[in-house]
Amino acid sequence: EDKVVQSPLSLVVHEGDTVTLNCSYEVTNFRSLLWYKQEKKAPTFLFMLTSSGIEKKSGRLSSILDKKELSSILNITATQTGDSAIYLCAGGSEGTYKYIFGTGTRLKVLA
């Protein structure tokens, strides 16, 4: 059965810290992996990663996928209180239209 596991489940840091969130996946015929940030309502898209291994960056956020380890990390540098959210990752497979979501990592950044 396909699954996506995120760690840690929750994390509390102080402003300015750097955090690394982990996502491991077991997805049949893996196609791509998505990262989302969810504050109070709908998830907002952050990155899409494929087996190419190309790192994606946006400001203080970056992410990369390791196809050998079947995992991905999301890094946030110089964290701010506005980074407090649940971060979700999801794995998709070829030939289907489904994404399997992990349970998320709840990040809280203290001022």
Next chain:
Amino acid sequence: SQTIHQWPATLVQPVGSPLSLECTVEGTSNPNLYWYRQAAGRGLQLLFYSVGIGQISSEVPQNLSASRPQDRQFILSSKKLLLSDSGFYLCASEPRGRYNEQFFGPGTRLTVL
């Protein structure tokens, strides 16, 4: 870019009552559409997805159903709600193509009493 509308935003319903949640999409044609449910503090559970009008795939057995009467309209229904149906319901749209992300609507928070 596409925009996804969901309504209502919040809903409180008694056990045994019917349900109809609507999702409409603007800015894209022939998208794949999805219904997810998110329990408090948990990840997203895929309920249904659709790759075209009238085509519905169900992921979990339950008392919910979905329909896609138009290309950019996706409806989630129930004839009789259960307490366990409470949650945050999200509609998502994915443009056609191999590598496309899913965009989410604002969600409907359903409380069944």
